[in-house]
Amino acid sequence: MFLPLHDSNPIRHVHFPYVNYGLIGITILVFLVQAALPPSAFDAATINFGMIPIVVRDLYPQPVAWLPDWANLVTYAFLHADWLHLLTNMLFLWVFGDNIEDALGHAKYLVFYLACAVFAALAHLLFNLEGNGPLIGASGAVAGVMGAYIVLYPHARVFVLARIVWLIPLPVPAFWMLGFWIATQLFYVVIGSDEPVAWWAHLGGFAAGLALAPLLKRHNVPLWGGR
Template sequence: MIPLSDDNPTLRTPVVTYLLLAAIGATWVFVQGAGLNPLVLVSSVCNLGLVPGELTGRAPLGLAVPLGDGLSCVVDDEAINRYTPLTSMFLHGSWGHILGNCLFFWVFGNNVEDSMGRLRFLVFYVVCGLAAAAAQVVMDPGSPIPMVGASGAISGVMGAYLILYPRVRVNMLFIFFIIFRIIPLPAWAVLLWWFGVQIITGLPQLNQLESQGGVAVWAHVGGFVAGVVLVKLFENRALTSQRTGWRHRLHPDHP
């Protein structure tokens, strides 16, 4: 299932959402070379991505992790490592990775920003991203594998959306072989299904003795939980009330 849009208009232009999307895109193009040069891509992931074992000191210095095309990432103790929980939020590993993240953020981010206000939303986004990074480090503290992506912070936005607008319809694209169909579903069903997939995917990793590459699902879980827990702290209730009243006037039959 792929989210395409929601039936949840905004009152204000989501400036921060646009700026974050622009920052993610600019980082992909100008820092990571749009993935066209493997050396540039691997260097950015290795040097600016979050390596749990570097933060905790539990990964042996000099350990080389293959990242494809004969390239490796070597564990080090450079000063930049302490900033990677933040820098890693703006990096991605492929076109599919960045486009998927941006699509989810496009669908859910504007309404959450509209309910918090711009500055609160920016702080909320960063805090959820840091919580996601912390969750991944806690779950795999010795991993020498770099973690990159905005998905932890975006997961927090999705958790906030679940609390703020659980019954709003989200238009989901279903693909089954050659059949394409758009089906509107309540946000609570979409988001709880997504969260359940992350949990189910992450549970087998708990039994693995060695770190392996792949999707950092525990970052997704940590970001989502942070969003659920923190949303009411960051919510601007005056904005939410204004949005709710306006939405009901536009769609009196909608929840």
């Protein structure tokens, strides 16, 4: 229903958010390698490096012998199913990630992003204990970035491309835009949607972002800012 285009929230503490751009670049590069593979190898990469609950729980052997079971809690976040899946996640990360890196600092932001990916995967695992399909995609980690943004910059203006009758750009407070997004995730969890979307991973990543941002932020970055 909407896509973020950019925000009116300048960075103040770092000269260049190279960790955020690096994560975007690495994720795109990984997908380009995936896309160059034949279909059978593409599927094999998804199984080998995606997060499969019964593998992480050690109920089924790890497909890649040298890879520890826990590593899939991170590697899955750098894989994507198709271009739309990739570009949507990277657009959200592009819009919101630079400000979170600015608020946390480079090293803490990297730890934060990977931690959100892990918590998102664990939330998915908790509600899919017998799941034998691979979880892939950066959306859980990106949801963590969005959770951090809503607690640090709820009043910042985000320009979104919204479909009302026509597609039109609208400036809205981050709280409303991100609040609507998380409400949508909760709605689909409650109704039990059959869509192949990892709703619990989104909720787990978002909750991790909410919890971790106040702990990791710079001391001079206030909560509930963005005015």
